[in-house]
Amino acid sequence: MGILRRSNGYSKVDKEDPKELIHRRAQFLIYKVMEQAECRRKTSFIRIRLCRLKVKIGRRLKKLRKSVLVSISAARIGVYKQVMNQLKTWRRLFNRGSHHGTIATLPRPLFT
Template sequence: MGILRRSNGYSKVDKEDPEELIHRRAQFLIYKVMEQADCRRKPSFIRIRLCRLKVKIGGKLKKLRKSAVVSISAERIGVYKQLMNQLKTWRRLFKRATHHGTIATLPRPFFT
């Protein structure tokens, strides 16, 4: 019977002030954010150069595409003009042939 048991081995800690708790949490979150910011890799010189090169290539491709579209449409217009000129010359030739009566003066077939 010589053993004494304590019901409360540890003394109770006073309740913490709610404002102090909020302040401590905010400090912890700030610390975490700062830690993450330090861990992020800073862009290297090569990455910056690659990014600039991509932008430059993209601009040149866009310019090339536009010039190709313009040249193709110019080709179409050229082909259309040539076709119309050819049709005009054919019309003139056929009109001359019918006006001069060359078709009417063809000899008649023998067996009719």
């Protein structure tokens, strides 16, 4: 067959100047470091926002828990006071009946 085979399918490029090669490698490394720093900033920014959001939610939950506890204790105190007042009223009614024989006693007239 009439195909010529070469050892390399492309022509060899002249060797680069060593200074240019070092310069290009340095630029590549700088680019890589800057890219990594940029990625880190993005993730840390997201992490900071998430932390702030968690703190905000935590504070709101704490406030809500405190307000619920205060309202429950206030309701307990209110119910307790009502029950005690009712018991006092019943005691007065029942104690009067047992001592005097009647449920209610009439006041004595001042002038007779």
